[in-house]
Amino acid sequence: MIPLISLKEMKRSLLIALWFAFLTFPIMVIRVNPIERTVSWRWTNLLYVALGSFVISLLVKAWAIGKERRAGAAAARQQTPGSAAISIIQAILNRPAYWYPLAVLVSGLALAFPHLFSTYQTNIMITALMYVVLGLGLNIVVGVAGLLDLGYVAFYAVGAYSYALLNLHFGLGFWAALPIGGLLAALFGVVLGFPVLRLRGDYLAIVTLGFGEIIRLILENWSDFSKGPSGISNIPRPGFFGVEMALDQAMIYMYYLMIGLLVVTIFVVNRLQDSRLGRAWLALREDEIACQAMGIDKTRTKLIAFALGAFWAGLIGVIFGAKTTFVNPASFTFMESAIILSIVVLGGMGSIIGVVFGALILILLPEYLRALSEYRMLAFGAILIGMMIFKPEGLIAGVRRVYRFQGRGR
C-alpha cells in the first residue's frame, strides 16, 4: 500500500529541503583556493542537496506513516507488533529442511572460491573473512555482553605487532606467533578491562577509545620499539611444513586458513552463547543489578568477554601481518574500530549470521563499487545513524529465546 502524501507533507519537505540548502551552503558550494586566491562557486551542488533532502524527507515520512498503519493493523488484529517480525532468514534457519541444503551450497561455494576466481578476488575475500572474524569477536563484547568497546583495534594492533616484532627479533614463525599474538591481546584485554569495567556504558566507550589511541600513538612515537610510522616490513607469510609457495598459492593457502578459522570461530561463539557464561553475558547486558543479586560475578564475567573478544582480534592481527607482510600504525586508527563496530551494528548485535552478512556487505560492496569507495566512510556514518533510528536490531536480529508458560488446562 502506498501511503498518500498530503500537500502539507509536501510543504514540510520543501521547507526541509530549503533548510538543508542553507545548511550546506558554505561547505558544499564555496570552494576556495587560498594559495592561488581563487574562489569557485559550485551552485549545482546546492540543487543536489535540496533535491536529495526533499526526497529523503518524503521517504522518511512515508515510512513513518506506513509504520503507524502497520501498528494500527496489528493492534486491530489483537497482536503484539513484534511477535510476527522474525525475518525470512531466521525462518529459514529454524527449519533444517531448508538450511541443510543451503549450508552445503554455501560451503561448497566457499571451498571452490579460490579455484573459480582470480588471486585478486581471493585476496579481497580473505580481507572480508578477516572482518567477519573481527566482527564476531567484537560481537561477543558489544552484542552479547553489551559493553561498547571503541578501542577494539588496539587488540588487533597488539596481535599484528607481536607477530611482526617476534619475527623481527627472534625469528618466530607464523604458527608460533598465532597463539602468542592472541594470548597477548587477551592479556591486554584483561589488563585494560580490570580497572575500567566498573564504569558505566558510555564512559567505558570513551576509555576504550582513549586506550586504542594511546596504543596507536605509542606505536607511532616509540621508534626504538616499533620502528615508528615507517612500520615493519618483510613479515613472512604463513608456512606449510616448509613448502615453498608462489604468491598465488600462498593466497589460496591463506584463504583456506581463514575459512578454517572462521568455522572454528562460529562454532566457539555459537557454543558460548548457549553456555552458562553466554547466558550470564546476556543477563548482564539487560540488567547489571539484577545479575548481581542473582549471584553472577559481574567483573569476572565482563573480563572474560573482554579477553575473549581481544583474543580474536589478536589472532586476526597476526594474520593481517602475515597477509600484508607489512604493519604500520596507520592501519590501526579509530576508523578501523568504527568499521568493525558498524559491521556488528549493521548485521545485528548478538546475531552470528547477521555479523557474517554485515561484514560481507560492508567490506565487499565498496570493493566492487570502486566508484563509490570514497563515499564508503560517509555511508558508514549514515548507516550507523539510520540503523539506530529505523532498525536498531540490525539486518538479521539475534533471536531471543522465549520461554512460554505452559499453563495446565484452563
Added chain:
Amino acid sequence: MDYFIELFLSGLTRGSIYALIALGYTMVYGIIGLINFAHGEIYMIGAFTSFIVATVLSIYGFPLLAIVIVAGVAAAIWSSAYGYTVEKIAYKPLRRAPRLAPLISAIGMSIFLQNYVLLAQTSDFLPFPELIPEFAFMEPVAHIIGSSDLVILVATTVVMLALTLLIKFTKIGKAMRATAQDKTMALLVGINVDRVISATFIIGSALAAIGGLLIASHIGQINFAIGFLAGIKAFTAAVLGGIGSIPGAVLGSLILGLTESFATGYVSSDYEDVFAFSLLVLILIFKPSGLLGKAETKKV
C-alpha cells in the same frame, strides 16, 4: 623563569580553547545525559566555515576587522544550525532508546560529518588566513605571550562571562537549569523541554565555533580531521572537571591545557596526546565523577 611563564601562558591559551568546546559537551550531558560525540565535528565545521568566509572576503579585499567579525558570526550561525540539525536527526528520535543507541548514532554522525567535509572540500591541510595582527603594545612581552594568545584569553573570558549571565539571569537559562535538574518536573511546570534541548545544542555549537575560529587562526592551518582530537580532549577536560558542571568544564580545561603545555615543554612533545588520553583514563578509573561533579547514585 621566563620559560615557565611562557609555558604557563600557552597552557592557559590552550585550556581556554578546550573550555569553549568542553562547555558544549558538559551542557548537553547535563541536560540529556548524552555524550555528544559529534561535537568535535561541529567545532571543525565552525573552523571550516570561518576559513571559507574569511578567505573569500580577503580575496575580495575587505578590511581585516570586517573579515574577523563576519567570519566569526558566520561560523557561529552555521555551527549552531549544524548542532540543531544533528540533534533533530540523530538524537531526538532516540530519546527513549537504550543508552548505547544514541551514542552509536553520535559516532555515526561524527564519521558522517568528517567525510562530508572531506568530500565537499579537501583532505589537504589548508592555510588559515592571519586574522589577528601583532599588536604594537605587546612588543615588550612578545617573547612570552603572542598577540593571538592575548586575544584568545580575552575572547574566552568574555564568552564565559556572557554564558554565565545567560544561564543565571535569563528565562531560557533558568529553563535549562530546571531541565538539567529534572526533565519530567520541568515538563510539568510548563517548560518546553524540546526547545530547551535545541537551545542547549545551539549555544554549545556557537561556543565551539568561536573556539574553532580562534584556534584555527592561532595554529594557522585546518583540515577535516581536526575535530576528532580536539573533541576527545575537550571531552577529557569536561570529564576531569565533572561532566554536567559548567565551572567544572572550565577548571578541567585549564588543568588539561596546563598539563599538556608543561608536559610538552619539559618532557617531550611526541607524547602530548598520550598525556591527555592517559589523564582521561586515570580520571575515569579513580574519580569518574570528576573534580566538581556530583557522584551519581543509582537507585533501584
